[in-house]
Amino acid sequence: MSLKHAILILLESEPGSGYDLLKRFKDGLGYFWNAKHQQVYLELKKLSEAGWLEFEAQAQDARPDKKNYRMTPAGHSELLRWLGEPVQPSKINDALLVKLYAGAHTSQDNLREEMQRHVAVHRKTLASLLQIEKDFQALPDAQRNALRLPYLTLRRGILGEQSWLVWAAEVEQELNRD
Structure with a gap:
């Protein structure tokens, strides 16, 4: 796009x-x-x-x-x-993943701090998206129906943030293992 x-x-x-x-x-x-x-x-x-x-x-x-x-x-x-044209699936360029991949070359504390900063951003984004969803659910049926496809993009965002936070908990657990 x-x-x-x-x-x-x-x-x-x-x-x-x-x-x-x-x-x-x-x-x-x-x-x-x-x-x-x-x-x-x-x-x-x-x-x-x-x-x-x-x-x-x-x-x-x-x-x-x-x-x-x-x-x-x-x-x-x-x-x-x-x-009318097909689109290619997106690929991500995520500096955090590169940093985590290279984690053996930095301190666990550095990685923990980096993850904490990102977790805060993702929690804030998730809270914002959930509020938008709540506002959407409060709309009259006709308005919700007219916005049903944009709502699916909202759901993708919510699920993506929730999934990211679950993954971050796994990372935190692994970083705290040592």
């Missing part, structure tokens, strides 16, 4: 500015697809130049004009084309 397709997906449902898209990333896709501020704005420019997006400039006091982007028919066609 590429950032351009993530942006097209976000604009498919509702037009918005670069700022709006960054907020939508954070609130939704950001749990499984990361994009930095500069990347989003650069990609918006490229998508506009490719004819997949158009924008309307909105004047602002003491700031540059705000650009509200919307998808063009060509952008919609590209999104449909991409959605």
Whole structure:
């Protein structure tokens, strides 16, 4: 997947500015697809130049004009084309796993501290995802039904965090064995 397709997906449902898209990333896709501020704005420019997006400039006091982007028919066609293609399973690049793999070359205390930092992050993420799930469950049936596929991405995130924490407990047990 590429950032351009993530942006097209976000604009498919509702037009918005670069700022709006960054907020939508954070609130939704950001749990499984990361994009930095500069990347989003650069990609918006490229998508506009490719004819997949158009924008309307909105004047602002003491700031540059705000650009509200919307998808063009060509952008919609590209999104449909991409959605019809198979995607490759993701591979991970995880520095923590490399560090753990090389654990014989550092102290157990160093590894324990590193794991504790990561555990804290994963617990916080899991708590956040569980709150989103609770909010989702409280929605009326019609809204829950409309969001059933995005909900499955939430479930994947929850299960992934829970699994990571179970694995971390195994690592902690092994590190404490010596």
